[in-house]
Amino acid sequence: MRPTALFQFYRMLSTIALPFAARSAVNKLRRAGISVDRAHERLGHATAQRPLGPLIWVHGASVGEAKSVLPLLSRMRAVSPGTQVLLTSGTATSAEAVAPRLPDGVIHQFSPLDGTGPLNRFLDRWRPDLCVLVESELWPNLLDLCARRDVPIALLNARLSDRSAEGWRNFPATATYVLRGIAWAHCQDRRSRDHLRAMGLSSAEQGTNLKSILGAPRVTAQALDAAHNALGGRPVWVAASTHPGEEGQVLAAHKALLADHPTLCLILVPRHPERADDILTLIRGAGLSVAQRSAGADMSEGAQVYLADTMGETDLWYALSPIVFLGGSFTDVGGHTPFEPAAAHTAILHGPHYANFAEAYAAFQMRDASLQVTDGAALGTAVGDLLTHPSRAAQLAGNARPLAPTGTEALDAIAQRLFSLMDENGMDRHA
Structure with a gap:
């Protein structure tokens, strides 16, 4: 030819x-x-x-x-x-x-x-x-x-x-x-x-x-216990695989949540850790205190935002938190996989843009296994509802778990x- x-x-x-x-x-x-x-x-x-x-x-x-x-x-x-x-x-x-x-x-x-x-x-x-x-x-x-x-x-x-x-x-x-x-x-x-x-x-x-x-989660009992101890009983939620244009909305949602949940910790996990300096500027500009994982800080310092700018630890953050927002879904990136947080038995929230996983998210929504939110304000409201009603978060997590085969x-x-x-x-x- x-x-x-x-x-x-x-x-x-x-x-x-x-x-x-x-x-x-x-x-x-x-x-x-x-x-x-x-x-x-x-x-x-x-x-x-x-x-x-x-x-x-x-x-x-x-x-x-x-x-x-x-x-x-x-x-x-x-x-x-x-x-x-x-x-x-x-x-x-x-x-x-x-x-x-x-x-x-x-x-x-x-x-x-x-x-x-x-x-x-x-x-x-x-x-x-x-x-x-x-x-x-x-x-x-x-x-x-x-x-x-x-x-x-x-x-x-x-x-x-x-x-x-x-x-x-x-x-x-x-x-x-x-x-x-x-x-x-x-x-x-x-x-x-x-x-x-x-x-x-x-x-x-x-x-x-x-x-x-999914392969076996890379989380040891010791690492999970250490993270729980560092939190010291504070409530926590995770924003994972975030992209430019999303961190600002996530931080605004977190700042609003602090009014009713003053000890709440946000674990922010950017998709590309090399963006850490830009994200630190956003966090400080929002008037929020921050601790940075790559700099050796841990959650025991009580910062309002924990910037998890390292690779290979997402399974730990999923296992630690009852609520996860998946990024890449407030922008035209196309979304990220819901299967890993589903396997970790955590409630999943996401934005409206998930073309890369359209069939997967359709199945999750049909099973009442995830919540779609339109923007940062709606994200703050949804996270607040799940923090106030942990049984609803557990229900979402339970519905999602069977959708992640191993x-x-x-x-x-x-x-x-x-x-x-x-x-x-x-x-x-x-x-």
């Missing part, structure tokens, strides 16, 4: 833009404290050796995508220890989030940019036998080069918005060319399945959302399908 003129134009533009994109990507990682050598992984320069044996390359762009595949990778390594797994992601926060959770034998690297130079260096070094792209990472050069090298591609937990699907459908010949190497698409919702089938991917199937399949059946089915794609491509995992 010959490349279309539009694809060739994209390749030319990506080649021209690569030096600028490379400088930006490397500098961003360096500013986040990543070493020079590791930052250059974005240019296709590996810092780890390829292990012997068949290798699956799994790519999840950011924190949520990378974390969502960890239970699957653990299961795959348990079922087939001889199969090697390379996990890539593009951000420093994602690397920090997955580092302590990587299953034995899984290697992490930063993903190559979508340019022919970085990709060819990456593919030459790692020689993957299967490429697995998580959620919505459809990069044309990556897809084309894998197809040219006969590396089968699977889309995992695929999500395709109406806008993205419309863009692809406007150029059907280019879509057919770019997507030709995709052997299987596991979709997290019906909408994405239908979009991909309309684009010619007959293998697209709706399956279990990976973000609903079984392995779905993981086994996905793993076997991925293994079969390798087998169809001539690989023998047990060689």
Whole structure:
């Protein structure tokens, strides 16, 4: 199949833009404290050796995508220890989030940019036998080069918005060319399945959302007891995975709540901890006292806001609080997964914007397992009601808990399908 003129134009533009994109990507990682050598992984320069044996390359762009595949990778390594797994992601926060959770034998690297130079260096070094792209990472050069090298591609937990699907459908010949190497698409919702089938991917199937399949919570009894002791009996609520434009509304809600609940503590968990300085300015500007987790402060200091600007501790905050507001839902970010707080048995509140998890939130609302609020004022009212009526918070939490499955059946089915794609491509995992 010959490349279309539009694809060739994209390749030319990506080649021209690569030096600028490379400088930006490397500098961003360096500013986040990543070493020079590791930052250059974005240019296709590996810092780890390829292990012997068949290798699956799994790519999840950011924190949520990378974390969502960890239970699957653990299961795959348990079922087939001889199969090697390379996990890539593009951000420093994602690397920090997955580092302590990587299953034995899984290697992490930063993903190559979508340019022919970085990709060819990456593919030459790692020689993957299967490429697995998580959620919505459809990069044309990556897809084309894998197809040219006969590396089968699977889309995992695929999500395709109406806008993205419309863009692809406007150029059907280019879509057919770019997507030709995709052997299987596991979709997290019906909408994405239908979009991909309309684009010619007959293998697209709706399956279990990976973000609903949770690994064991990373909370020890000692850590939870220490957090409870630090609170000293103060009431608490959590605002998690917040984005710019949301912290101001959350802080206004908290300030209003303090009138009736003067000892109330807000644990504020931004989606991107590197924004901590900006958020500290907002908190102090609101006239609220603050303690910062990354600076070594704990909740025993009695601050009105506890800024939890560290990675890998969200499970602790969920387990500690009876009420959680999930951010990314007052803005057009598209929402964040409700399954983790559901597993922690906490009442869930969220805003009206959750397109990325539309089917999940529909199920939660149908089961009376979450509350939707329109803005910061409504959030303050809802949190106040739940603090005053803890039995209602417990009811919401109880209704949500069954919606967060932790079984392995779905993981086994996905793993076997991925293994079969390798087998169809001539690989023998047990060689």
